[in-house]
Amino acid sequence: MKSLRSIMHKLVLVLLVFATFQIRGQxxxxxxxxxxxxxxxxxxxVYSTLQSSISDYINNTKxxxxxxxxxxxxxxxITLTILEQPSANEFKGNxxxxxxxxxxxxxYQSPIFNYIDNNFSFNYTEFQNLIYNENSFESNLVSVLTFYVYTILGIDADTFELNGGEEYHKKAEKVVNLAQQGGFSxxxxxxGNNTRYQLNENLLSPTYKDFRSTMYTYHLKGLDLMSENKTEAKTIISKAILNLNAIYNTRPNAFLLRVFMDTKSDEIIDIFSAGPRINAVELKETLLKIYPTYSDKWDKIKV
Known part of the structure; x- marks a missing residue:
């Protein structure tokens, strides 16, 4: 089984290549x-049909x-990996x-969300229409896709305006509530932990407000300033990451800390392993404390 790090790295490469092409969409x-x-x-x-149906649903919906x-x-x-097909219309995977x-x-395209949902099963009949009904549960496939679309929209909006994605996180919450009727995990x-429910609940919870403020400051105040003043931008990005200490101090195993590090770790290394150099001692110590899993990466930070 490939590691999460390896899978995510390959997906980022695919995404960056894909970003050079302009296709239809809303x-x-x-x-x-x-x-x-x-x-x-x-x-x-059926898998080719499923792929086309999902692409049409996501790209052509307003x-x-x-x-x-x-x-x-x-x-x-978005990659669906089918691991089991218990019956003609039943699928399990991630x-x-x-x-x-x-x-x-x-x-440059900055990653804002890298995540693998391993708890995914759904029913699909070839050529069936994928339609989301915001007032009732229709299918787990549609609900999962819709949930992640709104989550992407919410996180993206959060990087341009402080808490700018609230509307979309609320829409994702509505998907969660309706999908509970379907009986899928x-x-x-x-x-349990690391579920769609937990992801959405955490994004909307005041307990984890520093995640969203970090995403805003890191991107709009930091990365977007890189072309003008790299030293100042790196200082701002460092302070934004240090702000995650507030989450760690109350919830050291917080789900959103893992989401952030899995998404941004490679980029953080790219930023702080090359010039111009700033004082990154506190940043490196904080990253080692908050997410020691990536200690090999953090060692590359030039302090």
């Missing part, structure tokens, strides 16, 4: 991949009441999501 430019290599099936065509210019659309890559946003005055408090 708010999202989504590259969708359905991987069925681990499943023996007499009908492989998710907000805002107008997005082509260059403003959010680039993302779904990975990578999303990015452009950095001001550059061609991942939507309820009792389903």
């Amino acid at each position: 708010e999202l430019n989504a590259l969708v991949i359905v991987n069925s290599e681990q499943v023996q099936s007499s009908n492989k065509q 998710w907000t009441n805002k107008s997005y210019k082509p260059h403003e659309r959010i680039n993302c890559a 779904i990975s999501i990578v999303a990015s946003r452009p950095v001001y005055n550059s061609t 991942g939507w309820n408090r009792i389903d």
Whole structure:
């Protein structure tokens, strides 16, 4: 089984390549991949149909009441890996999501959300329409896709305005509440940790408000300033990351800390392992404390 780090690295590379192409869409430019290599099936065509249906659903749905210019659309890559097919219309596996946003005055795409949801099962009949009903549960496939679309929109908006994604996180919350009627795992408090329920609850909870403020400061006040003043931008980014201490001090095993580090760790290393150098002693110590899993990465930070 490939490590999360390896999978995420490959997905980021796919996303960055994909970002150079302009395709149809509303708010999202989504590259969708359905991987069925681990499943023996007499009908492989269903996976191609599923991939096309998901791509059409995500890219051609109008998710907000805002107008997005082509260059403003959010680039993302969504990969469904099918691990089991218990019956003709039943599928089990995982779904990975990578999303990015452009950095001001550059061609660089900064990752804002890298995540693998391992608790994913759904029913799908070939050629069925994927339609979201905001007033009732229709299918787990549609609910999961819709949930992650709104989560991407929310996190993206949070990087441009403090708590700017509240509206979309609330819409994702509505998806969670409706999906609880379906009986699938991942939507309820009792389903454990690192679930869709927990992700949404944490994003909306005042307990973890520093995650969203960090995302805002890191991107709009930090990365977007890079083209003008790298030293100042790096100082601001460092302070934004240090702000996560507030979460660690009350919830050292917080789900959102892992989400942040899995998303931003490689970028953090790229920023702080090259010049111009700033005093990053406190940053390095904080990262080693908050997320020692990536200690090999943090060692590359030039202090």
